[in-house]
Amino acid sequence: MAEKELEPVIQQVMTEQNQGHETRKRIFIELEKELKRPVVSFFTSFRFPVMIEDSDADMLEGVLQKMDLSNGLVLFINSPGGDGLAAERIVNVCRSYSETGDYWAIVPSKAKPAATMICFGASKIILGATSELGPIDPQLPMSKNDDMRWFSAYNVVESYDDLFSKAVKEKGNLEPYLQQLERYDEREIKEFRAALSLSEDIAIRTLASGMMKGRSNENISESIKIFLTPERTKTHGRAICGEETSRCGLNIEQKDVTDDFWKLVSRQFSSYT
Template sequence: MSFKMPMPNQTPLYHAIHRDRYERQEFIREMEKATGRRILVYIANLSHPESAILREDIAPFCEIVASLDENSDVDLLLESPGGDPNAAETLVHTLLSRTRHLRVVVPQAAKSAATLISLAADEIMMSDTSELGPIDPQVSIPTTFGYQYRPAQAFLNGLELIKREHAGGQPLNPAYLPFLQGVDAALIDFCHKSIEHSKRLAVKWLSRSMFKNDVRAARKVAEQLSNIEKYPNHGTVIDHQEATRLGLKIHYRSFADPLWQAYWRLYTKYLVMMREKAGIKIFESSTSSIMI
C-alpha cells in the first residue's frame, strides 16, 4: 500500500528546530488569503536597550519588502520605541516603492520614529491597546554607560535646566558631570536639526498619504505631534481617540473584532518568542524571516 502526504520542503530536523517560524508564516499566509493584503512584520523588543530603529535595520527590512509584488496592498505590523529618523526615512522609501495602499497596524506601541513611519500610511489600524507618540527623534547621547539613545528634546531640556541652575550663581551640581561629558556644540546642533528633520518628514509623508496634496493640514498635524507643550513626555500615549482628534486617518477595531483578534494572536506569538529568545528585533513575511 502506498503512503502519501504533503511534506515541508525543509529537512525534518531543520523544520522541527524552526517550527515556530513556520507556524507564524503559515498563519500570515492564511491572514493574507482572508484579507487580500500582503503582511509584513517589524517587531522590536521594547524592553531591550538596543531596540531603536537604526540603519542596520535597512538590510533585513529590504529582504521582507523584496517578497512583495509591485503595487501591493500591504499591512505593516509595527512595534518600535522609535530611533533614527533618517533610517526610518529609508525604510519608508523602500516600502512605498512596492506599495499601492499601505496600512500600518499598531498592536501596542509605535513611538517617535515609528510614529513617523505610521504617518506614511494611507491609514493606521488601532485598537484599545494601541498607542502612537510624539515625533521627537531619539539621538545617540554619551552616558557613563556608553552611547545610548535618548529623546533629542529631553536632552535639550536637560541642558536648559542645568543652564538655569548655574546661571543663578550656584556651583555646578557634580551629578551633572557625567551628563555633560562629551557634550559639544555639534551635538546640540544635531539635536535641533533632528527635531526639524522629523517635522519635515511628517509633513512630506502626510501630504503623500492621509492629507494628499494638503500641505497646510499636514503641517498642522506635524506641528502638534512635535509640540512639547502639548506632549511634554517622550512616552506620552496618543491613543486611537487622540490620534483621530489630531486628524489622522485611524481605522479603529474593537479588541473583540475578528480581524483585530487575528492580528493580536500573531503579535503575541512574536511577543513570547522575543522574550524567550532574548531577541532584539524580528523582520518577517510569509516567505522571509530575519531575527537580530
C-alpha cells in the same frame, strides 16, 4: 479573576509565544484574506532595545523584491523606534515596491518615535484599543559613566534653553548657572536641534505626500503638534492612542479588542513576544 480561571488564559499565551514558523504563517494567511493584501512583519525588541537603522531598510527591500505586491502591502509593525532617516527610507521602500503606491500599517502594541514616522507614511493605520503611537522627537545615545543611555533630544534641549534663559535673567551671582551649563556640550545641543528639525521635516513631508496630501505644511504641522513635541503629552514615552490620533487628521481604522480580526492580530503579536 480566580486562579483556576487564569490558568487556561496563561497557557494559551504561553502556547502562542512558543509557536513555530508554520503557525505564524497560517495566521498571516488569515490576516491577508481579511485585508486582501500581503502582510509583512517589522519588529524590533523593546526588551533588549534594538533601534531601527539603515540596514533595516535594505533587509525590508530584499523581502519586498520577492513578493507580489500588485495589491499593495500591509506592514505589521512593533518597535521602540530608532533613526529618523532610516524610517524615511523604509517609507520610500514600502511605497516604491507597492504597485498601488501605498501601504497600510497595523500596530499590534507600540510603534514609538521612528516607528510612528513609518506609520505616517502609510495611507491607513489600523489600531486596536490598546495600540500606541508616540511623540517623534528623536532618542539620542549619550554616554554617562561608561553607560550608554537614550535621551529625548527635546528634553535635553529644553533643559539647556531653560537654564540659559535663567542665567541671562540673573542679575546677581551667575556662578551656579555657569557650573550647570558646563555640563552641556554646545556642539551636541546644535546637533540635537538639527535632529529635532529633521524629524519634524520628515514627518511633515511624509504626510504631505501621503494621507494628508493637498494640505499645507503649516496645516499639517499644527494638526500633528501632539506628535512633534512631548510638551502636550508631558513625557516622551506617553502613549498617543486612538481618538487622539483621529483628531489629528490621520486616517485611522480603529478595531475593538473583541473584533475577530483584532484577535488574529493579538494572537500573531503574542507569538513574537
